[in-house]
Amino acid sequence: MQNQQIAALFNEVADLLEIQGANTFRVRAYRNGARTLEGLTVSVADLLATPGGGLEALDGIGKDLASKIKVAVETGQIPQLEELRQQVPHGVVEMLRISGLGPKKVAVLFRELGIQSLAQLKEACEAGKISELKGFGKKTEQSILEGIPHAMEAGKRFLISVARESAEAIVADLKQLPSIGQVSVAGSCRRCQETCGDLDVLAISDDSAAAMDRLAANPLVEKVLARGETKQRVRLHTGIELDLRVVPAESYGAAMQYFTGSKEHNIVIRRRAIERGLKLNEYGLFRGDEYVAGATEEEVYAAVGLPWIPPELRENRGEIERAEAGKQERLVEVADIQGDLHMHTTASDGKATIREMAEAAKARGLKYIAITDHSKRVSMANGLDATRLREHWKAIRKVREEVSGIEILCGIECDILEDATMDLDDEVLSEADWVIAVLHYGLKQPREQIMLRLLNAIRNPHVDAIGHPTGRMLSNRPAADIDFTTFFQAAADHGVLLEINASPERLDLDDIQAAAAKTHGIPIIIDTDSHSTNGFNALRYGVDQARRAGLTKADIANTRSWPELKRLLRNS
Numbered sequence: 001m002q003n004q005q006i007a008a009l010f011n012e013v014a015d016l017l018e019i020q021g022a023n024t025f026r027v028r029a030y031r032n033g034a035r036t037l038e039g040l041t042v043s044v045a046d047l048l049a050t051p052g053g054g055l056e057a058l059d060g061i062g063k064d065l066a067s068k069i070k071v072a073v074e075t076g077q078i079p080q081l082e083e084l085r086q087q088v089p090h091g092v093v094e095m096l097r098i099s100g101l102g103p104k105k106v107a108v109l110f111r112e113l114g115i116q117s118l119a120q121l122k123e124a125c126e127a128g129k130i131s132e133l134k135g136f137g138k139k140t141e142q143s144i145l146e147g148i149p150h151a152m153e154a155g156k157r158f159l160i161s162v163a164r165e166s167a168e169a170i171v172a173d174l175k176q177l178p179s180i181g182q183v184s185v186a187g188s189c190r191r192c193q194e195t196c197g198d199l200d201v202l203a204i205s206d207d208s209a210a211a212m213d214r215l216a217a218n219p220l221v222e223k224v225l226a227r228g229e230t231k232q233r234v235r236l237h238t239g240i241e242l243d244l245r246v247v248p249a250e251s252y253g254a255a256m257q258y259f260t261g262s263k264e265h266n267i268v269i270r271r272r273a274i275e276r277g278l279k280l281n282e283y284g285l286f287r288g289d290e291y292v293a294g295a296t297e298e299e300v301y302a303a304v305g306l307p308w309i310p311p312e313l314r315e316n317r318g319e320i321e322r323a324e325a326g327k328q329e330r331l332v333e334v335a336d337i338q339g340d341l342h343m344h345t346t347a348s349d350g351k352a353t354i355r356e357m358a359e360a361a362k363a364r365g366l367k368y369i370a371i372t373d374h375s376k377r378v379s380m381a382n383g384l385d386a387t388r389l390r391e392h393w394k395a396i397r398k399v400r401e402e403v404s405g406i407e408i409l410c411g412i413e414c415d416i417l418e419d420a421t422m423d424l425d426d427e428v429l430s431e432a433d434w435v436i437a438v439l440h441y442g443l444k445q446p447r448e449q450i451m452l453r454l455l456n457a458i459r460n461p462h463v464d465a466i467g468h469p470t471g472r473m474l475s476n477r478p479a480a481d482i483d484f485t486t487f488f489q490a491a492a493d494h495g496v497l498l499e500i501n502a503s504p505e506r507l508d509l510d511d512i513q514a515a516a517a518k519t520h521g522i523p524i525i526i527d528t529d530s531h532s533t534n535g536f537n538a539l540r541y542g543v544d545q546a547r548r549a550g551l552t553k554a555d556i557a558n559t560r561s562w563p564e565l566k567r568l569l570r571n572s
Ligand code: DGT
Pocket: 186, 187, 188, 189, 193, 195, 196, 197, 198, 199, 200, 258, 259, 260, 261, 262, 263, 266, 267
C-alpha cells in the first residue's frame, strides 16, 4: 500500500465516522493523518522497513494511526474501515461527492429520510422533501439536485494520481517475477488522462499462471473478479479494477498499441493497416495469415507509415495527420520546467514555511518560485489582507536574502470577487512581483457574470496570470460557465498568462482548453499550487496535461528563466 492510498482510506474512515456522528477529535485525527501521508516524500512502507523509521514521530501520526498504517501496508486493509463500510451503505458515502454536502448533512439525509443512494436523493429533491429538513432550505435542495449528475459521473472514475500510483506499484511488483519479461501499464492511465475508469496492465510471459498468482497475492488487490488463460481482472482496495493481460513477446507492441487506445485513435490506425493490405489486432500485424510485425509499438506504427506517436496524444484529434506530415514536435517535459508560480505557505493554508518551500523547490532543481498565499476573501484558508500581505512579503524578502540559488518572488493569489472586483486594491497589487488572479466563490453564477469577473481581472493592469481558470474540481465541483473564445482573446490582447494547475484534483485548464489557448498565442504556465513541500510532486500531472494539449517547451512560459518570462508580461 502506498501513501496516497492509505491517506484515501483514512479520509474514508473520517467520513464514515463523521456520518455516524462520532467524536470530532477522532474524526480530525484521521484527517490530519491523511494529510500528513499525502505530504510525505518517502513511502510509509520504506519508513516501516527502516528500523526506528520514525512513523510515530511524524506530525499527526500517533501510536494508534502508526499501527493502522502498519496493518494497511502489510494487508492492504484497515479492519476498522471494513466494519464501518458494513455499517454505512456505499450510496450514502457517494452523496459526499456533491459539492456543499459534507458528512454532517449527509448524516441527516441518511438518518432522517433514510436516503441511501444518489438516485433516492434525486427523488427526494424532486419531491421537495429536502427543503423541509432543518438546515437545508429550497436553495440547498436546488443546488444538491444540480450536483447529482456530476456526482454520478465522478463516481465511476478515479483521479490519475490515485490510478497511476496503484498501477506503478503493481507493475513494479510484477517486474520482480523472473518469468516476466516486460510489463507496463496501458489504457487511459498510459495516455495520462485526468481520470481512469479502470487500469490495463500488459506483461510478457510464457507462464501466465505465475503472473496471475503474483497479482492475486499483491496486498493492493482486494478480490480476483475473473481469471482466464491469459487475462485476469481484479479489484483493488481503492475500488479501481485492473485487467492484467499476459502476452507473448512477439505480440507485446501490438497489444500495447491496441490496449493503450484510445479507441478513436486505434480505428484510424487499423484503417491505415487495411489500406496497406495488412490486418492489425492485439496479437500483431498480419499479411493474410503471415505475421509481419508486433513486438514493438515502433514497428507497428512504421508498418502503417507513421513515426511512433506519444500515448498522451492518441485521441484522434489531429495527431495522426501531424505525424504523417512530419510535424510531430517534442512535447514539454518535467525537466524543462524552471519555475513554479503558484504555492502556499503557513501564512494562509499551506503546511510549510517560506523557507521550507524555497529549499524544497531548490532541491528539485527549480530556479524560481512565487509565493502566492490566499487573499482575504478566502477566510477559511486564513487569507491575507493588505497589512498581513505586506508583512508576509517582508518575510519573503528576508528569506530571499538568506537562501541562495533560487529566486523567491513576492506573489499573491488574489480572488476575483463575486461582484467582479478584486479582493485586494490596486495599490497593494502594484507592489507584488507576481499576481495570479482566481475564481474561488460563486462559480455557479451565470455566464455573463463569470465573464465579467474574468475580463475585469484580465483588464486589471497588475494581474499577470489567471490561475485554475474554470475552478473545477474533478471529484466534486463542475467548471464555471466560460465563453472561451472571448476569454482567450482578452487574455491574448492584454498579455495575461493562463495556468494549467497541476493539482490532480484540478488539472485546469484541461487539454482541449490549453490547446485552444495556444492557438491564441497565449503563453501557458504550469504550476503545482503546492500546499506542502510534497505538493511539488504534482508537477508531472500538469506537464502530462500540457503534453496532451500538444504543448512544447516553447509554449510553456515557466520553462524560461525568470528574467525571460518577465519579458512576456505586460508589466515588464
Ligand atoms: P478508461 O478505462 O475508461 O479510463 O479508458 P481506456 O482507454 O483505458 O479504455 P478501456 O480500459 O475500456 O480499454 C483500453 C483500451 O483498449 C482502449 O483505450 C482501446 C482498447 N479497446 C478496448 N476495447 C476496444 C474496442 O472495442 N475496439 C477498439 N478499437 N479498441 C478497444
